[in-house]
Amino acid sequence: DAMVIQNPRYQVTQFGKPVTLSCSQTLNHNVMYWYQQKSSQAPKLLFHYYDKDFNNEADTPDNFQSRRPNTSFCFLDIRSPGLGDAAMYLCATSPWGGTHSNQPQHFGDGTRLSIL
Amino acid sequence: AQSVTQLGSHVSVSEGALVLLRCNYSSSVPPYLFWYVQYPNQGLQLLLKYTSAATLVKGINGFEAEFKKSETSFHLTKPSAHMSDAAEYFCAVSLTGNQFYFGTGTSLTVIP
Numbered sequence: 001d002a003m004v005i006q007n008p009r010y011q012v013t014q015f016g017k018p019v020t021l022s023c024s025q026t027l028n029h030n031v032m033y034w035y036q037q038k039s040s041q042a043p044k045l046l047f048h049y050y051d052k053d054f055n056n057e058a059d060t061p062d063n064f065q066s067r068r069p070n071t072s073f074c075f076l077d078i079r080s081p082g083l084g085d086a087a088m089y090l091c092a093t094s095p096w097g098g099t100h101s102n103q104p105q106h107f108g109d110g111t112r113l114s115i116l
Numbered sequence: 117a118q119s120v121t122q123l124g125s126h127v128s129v130s131e132g133a134l135v136l137l138r139c140n141y142s143s144s145v146p147p148y149l150f151w152y153v154q155y156p157n158q159g160l161q162l163l164l165k166y167t168s169a170a171t172l173v174k175g176i177n178g179f180e181a182e183f184k185k186s187e188t189s190f191h192l193t194k195p196s197a198h199m200s201d202a203a204e205y206f207c208a209v210s211l212t213g214n215q216f217y218f219g220t221g222t223s224l225t226v227i228p
């Protein structure tokens with residue numbers, strides 16, 4: 001089945017130690033998203049790619065970076081994680097549907113990040 | 117600005133009872149609306165979507181939603197709740213450029 005896969009499902013890192021989360025997709029969608037979701041809250045968009053075109057949300061901290069080396073893979077790098085960065089990180093994909101799209105987003109199961 | 121409002125952060129129903137989760141949107145253009153479900157420690161799964169083809173939309177797991185332009189609503193319903201329906205539900209609206217705006221979510225508890 002075509003899907004969005006996030007690895008690892010659970011990640012523990014130390015305060016200030018860089019960490020990378022990965023996402024891969026077999027849907028061949030050209031749009032990929034990274035969300036941060038804290039407990040009992042809605043997902044918050046960090047950034048998204050349309051193909052290789054990177055789009056950063058205005059309030060995404062500089063501590064968060066992303067790479068998309070090809071259509072299938074996208075990475076989230078947290079350069080110096082703080083305690084406030086502990087959260088679920090969700091990757092999603094969608095096909096490009098134009099300037100106002102009716103295309104749903106397809107989500108992976110997320111990576112839960114803990115900071116020691 | 118386009119957004120969605122979910123009324124009731126927590127809803128409890130008895131098993132077998134009607135499920136009604138509320139979502140209202142504000143939009144200056146015809147909206148594209150979605151309902152997602154999230155089970156603990158999982159990602160979001162699409163339940164259904166409204167794309168203007170029909171006002172009553174049927175989704176997976178027996179859920180449906182009705183788009184009412186006059187009320188700017190897109191409430192989610194299921195005739196008979198099942199224990200497995202206990203989860204977090206998110207309403208979302210599609211913005212320009214393939215971006216979504218999610219509501220704050222409603223946690224559904226099903227009482228046996």
